[in-house]
Amino acid sequence: xxxxxxxxxxxxxxxxxxxxxxxxxxxDDWRYVDENRFEWRLEVTEDLSExxxxxxxxxxxxxxxxxxxxxxxxxxxxxxxxxxxxYIAGWxxxxxxKELKGSLETIRKSAAEMIEGIDEKLKVxxxxxxxxxxxxxxxxxxxxxxxxYRQTASYALEADELDIYHASYDANVxxxxxxxxxxxxxxxxxxxxxxxxxxxxxxxxxxxxxxxxLANTIQQKAHDGRISEKHKAWxxxxxxxxxxxxxxxxxxxxxGLTNLFITEFQRQMDVREQNALTSEESRDxxxxxxxxxxxxxxxxxxxEVQSPVASEKPLQSAAAxxxxxxxxxxxxxxxxxxxxxxxxxxxxxxxxxxxxxDQSFRxxxxxxxxxxxxxxxxxxxxxxxxxxxFSSRKTQGCYRELLPKLEYIRQEKAQDTRREKPSIxxxxxxxxxxxxxxxxxxxxxxxxMGLE
Numbered sequence: 404x405x406x407x408x409x410x411x412x413x414x415x416x417x418x419x420x421x422x423x424x425x426x427x428x429x430x431d432d433w434r435y436v437d438e439n440r441f442e443w444r445l446e447v448t449e450d451l452s453e454x455x456x457x458x459x460x461x462x463x464x465x466x467x468x469x470x471x472x473x474x475x476x477x478x479x480x481x482x483x484x485x486x487x488x489x490y491i492a493g494w495x496x497x498x499x500x501k502e503l504k505g506s507l508e509t510i511r512k513s514a515a516e517m518i519e520g521i522d523e524k525l526k527v528x529x530x531x532x533x534x535x536x537x538x539x540x541x542x543x544x545x546x547x548x549x550x551x552y553r554q555t556a557s558y559a560l561e562a563d564e565l566d567i568y569h570a571s572y573d574a575n576v577x578x579x580x581x582x583x584x585x586x587x588x589x590x591x592x593x594x595x596x597x598x599x600x601x602x603x604x605x606x607x608x609x610x611x612x613x614x615x616x617l618a619n620t621i622q623q624k625a626h627d628g629r630i631s632e633k634h635k636a637w638x639x640x641x642x643x644x645x646x647x648x649x650x651x652x653x654x655x656x657x658x659g660l661t662n663l664f665i666t667e668f669q670r671q672m673d674v675r676e677q678n679a680l681t682s683e684e685s686r687d688x689x690x691x692x693x694x695x696x697x698x699x700x701x702x703x704x705x706x707e708v709q710s711p712v713a714s715e716k717p718l719q720s721a722a723a724x725x726x727x728x729x730x731x732x733x734x735x736x737x738x739x740x741x742x743x744x745x746x747x748x749x750x751x752x753x754x755x756x757x758x759x760x761d762q763s764f765r766x767x768x769x770x771x772x773x774x775x776x777x778x779x780x781x782x783x784x785x786x787x788x789x790x791x792x793f794s795s796r797k798t799q800g801c802y803r804e805l806l807p808k809l810e811y812i813r814q815e816k817a818q819d820t821r822r823e824k825p826s827i828x829x830x831x832x833x834x835x836x837x838x839x840x841x842x843x844x845x846x847x848x849x850x851x852m853g854l855e
Contacts, residue, residue: 421447467509474514475521549574551611553758555646561764575651578608578616586656586664595660597667610672611756617665619643620653629658634665642760725811730770731786735809737766738779738787746804779809788812 418424424447436442552559552571559568581604589600604613621630621638653661727735744759767773772781779787787809793802 463506467506467513470506470510471513471517474510475517478514478518479521548753550753551575551609551615551756553615553642553644555644555761558761558764572647572650574608574612575616575619578604578612579620579651579653581607582613582616582653582661582664583655586653586660590660595663597663598671600664601667601671605671610675613668614641614672615643616651616653617668619648619651620661621665623648623652624654624658627658630662630665634662637669727811731811733766734770734772734779734781735787737763738772738774738809739806741767741774742789742807746806750803778812785812 415424415427418427428447434442434444549570550567552564552568554562554564554568556565556568559565585600585604586595589596589603618638618641621634622643624630625635656664740763741759744755744757747755747757770781772779772786774789777789777791778785779789790808790810792805792807794805796802
């Protein structure tokens with residue numbers, strides 16, 4: 404209410420809205436008579452608190468936001484810079500206590516709401532992470548630590564590797580069944596979710612085993628026109644052991660869907676290969692070349708130091724390099740294939756994927772060839788010398804062995820034997836050279852002496 408002199412007093416307060424205040428003033432006929440018979444004129448004062456709150460200057464809003472961010476970061480141990488304190492101090496220097504309390508209440512309320520929301524989200528994420536870790540621990544890859552064995556049972560028996568043979572066979576059958584289930588479970592509405600299907604299989608089996616099973620399936624179904632010629636050419640270049648191959652053929656799924664599955668598998672393998680190539684720049688180039696099977700030969704440089712003491716005449720020039728016979732070439736190829744498999748196993752253990760072929764094993768058995776240390780023998784006699792070499796840099800804490808070189812030594816040994824035992828003719832020539840020359844006596848002139 405307001406007097407004629409302009410004095411203002413509160414007549415009634417506590418209205419919930421301006422409409423309630425207007426109704427009360429209307430009921431009192433917009434006037435009030437006090438105990439002194441003085442008449443006051445009623446007025447409804449507009450509530451400007453919300454408008455004033457909306458009129459916060461930009462600087463105040465920035466400080467409140469900065470303070471909320473600082474509070475939340477401190478709650479979760481996130482490091483922040485110290486400039487916030489000076490920023491707040493400069494802003495609060497000319498503020499009243501009421502304004503500061505209002506801003507602090509805003510900061511406290513906003514920070515509490517944000518922290519509460521973040522805590523709830525963190526609980527959900529941590530629960531999902533723990534469930535994922537438990538699932539991974541409970542269901543590890545089904546072929547973890549089992550290499551893809553590409554040899555026959557007879558070879559495994561000879562090499563004492565029957566355990567690996569049976570484990571690999573069981574893993575192949577399980578992989579085949581998993582592929583069939585993935586195709587059937589991800590096919591709906593005449594559409595195959597190929598990417599999800601392939602990913603679900605690769606989560607349980609290694610890419611090498613999936614590739615082996617798919618290649619075997621294509622080779623067994625080469626007559627089926629629903630499999631593309633591109634995939635048939637891809638599978639024809641892979642070595643698959645024919646023994647028991649019919650037991651891990653993907654035959655419970657439609658060949659057309661299997662073809663789509665193979666297409667997506669090849670795409671994902673190409674992506675992995677490209678990602679691997681980008682990381683090869685920081686690796687030892689010799690190791691990369693070994694893994695790609697690009698090392699075919701190497702050169703050994705030997706420098707000879709001659710004695711300053713005069714020696715005998717040098718021996719005859721070395722004979723021409725021995726040309727390997729077809730039989731020796733076949734033996735050398737078999738030995739190199741076997742050595743490569745052994746080196747792969749020595750470098751990678753059970754994770755090695757390279758295996759020597761059955762043909763190499765049969766060749767070595769046929770010609771009675773054995774690898775003994777750093778020599779290759781045939782019928783107990785040295786045939787090749789093995790020159791081993793290793794990478795110049797460590798990989799996973801060790802120096803990986805690289806592809807060796809074979810040197811033919813059978814002929815050189817025969818030459819050394821001949822040099823140790825010279826022929827009779829050479830002995831006679833040597834004796835003639837060492838025999839001292841006999842000096843002939845000087846002829847004297849005869850002088851006839853006559854007596855007179």
